[in-house]
Amino acid sequence: xxxxxxxxxxxxxxxxxxxxxxxxxxxxxxxxxxxxxxxxxxxxxxxxxxxxxxxxxxxxxxxxxxxxxxxxxxxxxxxxxxxxxxxxxxxxxxxxxxxxxxxxxxxxxxxxxxxxxxxxxxxxxxxxxxxxxxxxxxxxxxxxxxxxxxxxxxxxxxxxxxxxxxxxxxxxxxxxxxxxxxxxxxxxxxxxxxxxxxxxxxxxxxxxxxxxxxxxxxxxxxxxxxxxxxxxxxxxxxxxxxxxxxxxxxxxxxxxxxxxxxxxxxxxxxxxxxxxxxxxxxxxxxxxxxxxxxxxxxxxxxxxxxxxxxxxxxxxxxxxxxxxxxxxxxxxxxxxxxxxxxxxxx
Amino acid sequence: xxxxxxxxxxxxxxxxxxxxxxxxxxxxxxxxxxxxxxxxxxxxxxxxxxxxxxxxxxxxxxxxxxxxxxxxxxxxxxxxxxxxxxxxxxxxxxxxxxxxxxxxxxxxxxxxxxxxxxxxxxxxxxxxxxxxxxxxxxxxxxxxxxxxxxxxxxxxxxxxxxxxxxxxxxxxxxxxxxxxxxxxxxxxxxxxxxxxxxxxxxxxxxxxxxxxxxxxxxxxxxxxxxxxxxxxxxxxxxxxxxxxxxxxxxxxxxxxxxxxxxxxxxxxxxxxxxxxxxxxxxxxxxxxxxxxxxxxxxxxxxxxxxxxxxxxxxxxxxxxxxxxxxxxxxxxxxxxxxxxxxxxxx
Numbered sequence: 272x273x274x275x276x277x278x279x280x281x282x283x284x285x286x287x288x289x290x291x292x293x294x295x296x297x298x299x300x301x302x303x304x305x306x307x308x309x310x311x312x313x314x315x316x317x318x319x320x321x322x323x324x325x326x327x328x329x330x331x332x333x334x335x336x337x338x339x340x341x342x343x344x345x346x347x348x349x350x351x352x353x354x355x356x357x358x359x360x361x362x363x364x365x366x367x368x369x370x371x372x373x374x375x376x377x378x379x380x381x382x383x384x385x386x387x388x389x390x391x392x393x394x395x396x397x398x399x400x401x402x403x404x405x406x407x408x409x410x411x412x413x414x415x416x417x418x419x420x421x422x423x424x425x426x427x428x429x430x431x432x433x434x435x436x437x438x439x440x441x442x443x444x445x446x447x448x449x450x451x452x453x454x455x456x457x458x459x460x461x462x463x464x465x466x467x468x469x470x471x472x473x474x475x476x477x478x479x480x481x482x483x484x485x486x487x488x489x490x491x492x493x494x495x496x497x498x499x500x501x502x503x504x505x506x507x508x509x510x511x512x513x514x515x516x517x518x519x520x521x522x523x524x525x526x527x528x529x530x531x532x533x534x535x536x537x538x539x540x541x542x543x544x545x546x547x548x549x550x551x552x553x554x555x556x557x558x559x560x561x562x563x564x565x566x567x568x569x570x571x572x573x574x575x576x577x578x579x580x581x582x583x584x585x586x587x588x589x590x591x592x593x594x595x596x597x598x599x600x601x602x603x604x605x606x607x608x609x610x611x612x613x614x615x616x617x
Numbered sequence: 618x619x620x621x622x623x624x625x626x627x628x629x630x631x632x633x634x635x636x637x638x639x640x641x642x643x644x645x646x647x648x649x650x651x652x653x654x655x656x657x658x659x660x661x662x663x664x665x666x667x668x669x670x671x672x673x674x675x676x677x678x679x680x681x682x683x684x685x686x687x688x689x690x691x692x693x694x695x696x697x698x699x700x701x702x703x704x705x706x707x708x709x710x711x712x713x714x715x716x717x718x719x720x721x722x723x724x725x726x727x728x729x730x731x732x733x734x735x736x737x738x739x740x741x742x743x744x745x746x747x748x749x750x751x752x753x754x755x756x757x758x759x760x761x762x763x764x765x766x767x768x769x770x771x772x773x774x775x776x777x778x779x780x781x782x783x784x785x786x787x788x789x790x791x792x793x794x795x796x797x798x799x800x801x802x803x804x805x806x807x808x809x810x811x812x813x814x815x816x817x818x819x820x821x822x823x824x825x826x827x828x829x830x831x832x833x834x835x836x837x838x839x840x841x842x843x844x845x846x847x848x849x850x851x852x853x854x855x856x857x858x859x860x861x862x863x864x865x866x867x868x869x870x871x872x873x874x875x876x877x878x879x880x881x882x883x884x885x886x887x888x889x890x891x892x893x894x895x896x897x898x899x900x901x902x903x904x905x906x907x908x909x910x911x912x913x914x915x916x917x918x919x920x921x922x923x924x925x926x927x928x929x930x931x932x933x934x935x936x937x938x939x940x941x942x943x944x945x946x947x948x949x950x951x952x953x954x955x956x957x958x959x960x961x962x963x
Contacts, residue, residue: 333698342693342709352679352950359960363688367713369962548952560955599947604698606894609906614705616715 294472297483304486306497307465308544308594312456313381318396320452324433328453330426330602331446336419338409340365341614345450348402349377351599354548355457360556365410371522373556378596379544381455383501388554389525390504390539395451400443413443419612420446425605459545459594467591474591481588484581489573493540499592501542507554508536510574513567516557524554547590561586640818643829650832652843653811654890654940658802659727664742666798670779674799676772676948677792682765684755686711687960691796694748695723697945700894701803706902711756712963717868719902724942725890727801729847734900735871736850736885741800742793759789765958766792771951805891805940813937820937827934830927835919839886845938847888853900854882856920859913862903870900893936907932 312320332345348362349355355376362370372388386398402408420426420441433449434440463473485491494500504525507518525537538554552564565585569577658666678691694708695701701722708716718734732744748754766772767787779795780786809819831837840846850871853864871883884900898910911931915923
């Protein structure tokens with residue numbers, strides 16, 4: 272009787288332990304492929320993430336006077352309340368022009384190997400210099416932007432505090448560095464998947480199956496690392512090129528940066544952090560459903576006709592990548608002066 | 618000698634006391650004309666300023682999906698970081714249309730007798746229903762807006778919490794009430810002038826002279842009360858009609874609301890709180906300098922050719938009306954779902 276009880280107890284324990292053991296294997300393997308978002312703001316080579324620089328960066332990020340029209344700020348297309356994107360197929364810019372590609376999220380962008388869908392900016396500071404000058408976006412010039420900033424003494428003082436010891440701190444480079452410093456704080460740690468990586472059993476059975484499929488089917492070959500993507504470049508349509516609605520022929524991706532034939536229709540693998548918040552998907556921004564996006568990727572990149580159950584499982588897993596959105600206080604911006612260039616909407 | 622010392626001391630004391638006494642008289646008179654912004658959120662008849670309702674209102678205020686294009690939110694034209702306005706002559710709306718009038722500030726708008734330049738909305742809730750439907754602004758419909766809100770369970774839950782006990786809380790009326798509740802918190806107490814009203818000597822000599830002129834020249838006849846304006850309607854050009862650049866002939870103001878001849882070119886007197894933050898000025902938004910705005914008002918409303926010194930003094934006084942801007946945390950908005958209407962920029 273005693274033995275039977277002992278044996279039965281052990282058997283039950285073994286059954287109960289089996290999924291946990293499997294989870295631990297999967298966790299160990301996952302920790303080889305991925306990494307949790309750090310709980311604190313990462314360091315950035317060539318920048319100093321001081322409180323003053325972050326605060327100035329927040330002002331610049333939210334100030335629509337950085338655009339020629341006075342309507343657009345960084346926040347317009349990288350909305351901190353909307354997963355760091357604008358939720359549009361492609362962004363609306365100066366004069367109601369529509370941009371060529373879907374706006375990527377600013378959240379965790381600091382962990383990407385490079386910025387933009389084609390990686391044409393090495394870091395967030397270089398990225399910040401792009402949209403303010405793009406005619407289809409903010410349509411401003413560095414000179415006009417610096418004239419705007421220099422016209423407000425509170426901005427000049429904020430640059431002095433953020434870049435101490437510099438004789439002329441109000442520069443386009445420092446504008447970009449301050450925005451980079453602010454954006455470095457826009458990370459979303461502690462997702463349920465990160466808690467899983469750190470040893471907690473936070474994923475349900477479907478999400479575990481989804482993670483297993485994500486690895487087994489090959490998704491993790493491109494979507495790995497701390498951002499589950501954003502680390503390298505791959506042809507969209509590695510196995511089978513999607514239709515022109517998803518992959519417009521006019522946009523050849525990284526080829527336009529490198530002019531190298533092998534970079535034709537090559538894009539940076541999209542980071543998957545907070546993916547449930549950042550529809551619509553792909554550089555073309557035409558796919559609204561996460562499940563549809565998973566199916567498209569399966570066919571185009573893996574040559575895999577994923578089953579509906581697999582797609583549902585993978586999508587459920589991807590929804591565990593939603594982290595804690597940082598609290599952002601809307602900055603109070605200095606008033607324009609007589610020397611501030613007037614908005615030019617036309 | 619003793620007497621002399623006594624007399625001299627008294628004389629010095631009298632001289633030193635004289636401006637303070639004058640200030641006290643001016644303060645007493647000012648307290649009859651004006652009132653400080655209350656330190657706490659005011660009550661609103663027909664609304665309940667609960668935490669849940671304010672939080673929901675903040676979400677709605679900042680959500681660009683309230684517009685058809687997905688680009689505009691209340692915040693676009695009433696930027697909490699820019700004195701509650703957009704800093705444009707007239708706002709840019711759907712399809713890059715420009716609105717007919719300058720965007721009024723949302724700060725302290727709760728204290729106005731009615732909303733819009735022509736007072737056509739009785740309160741902030743009624744106001745909130747306007748821009749979302751205006752073709753030139755957000756170009757949405759109540760049905761489409763409610764479809765958007767109902768498609769996200771976090772919004773439905775937030776409405777349930779903000780309007781407890783209601784069977785169908787997601788209504789256009791409740792949308793407006795929640796925004797009104799949030800906007801009621803957007804007050805800016807404790808300006809230097811309010812501190813003066815409350816007994817502190819926070820104004821310098823020029824600002825005191827400006828206050829005296831503001832009263833003596835008759836500005837306070839229309840710009841009185843807690844908001845120093847916003848309480849009644851007056852013809853723009855009471856004494857002398859300004860040029861068509863400042864007073865465009867096509868905009869007949871309150872006449873378009875009441876169809877009464879005496880309301881021709883009648884507008885609500887602009888509230889002057891935080892006026893240094895809200896350029897450009899007037900319903901036409903064509904005057905950028907506060908000094909120029911004061912001069913225009915002098916001629917048009919008072920028939921007074923104010924001297925340059927008087928204008929400088931009054932402008933200096935008006936800059937003491939800048940209050941403490943409340944801290945606004947950018948809300949985190951729920952993600953769209955498959956049932957959320959897609960943005961329609963075109």
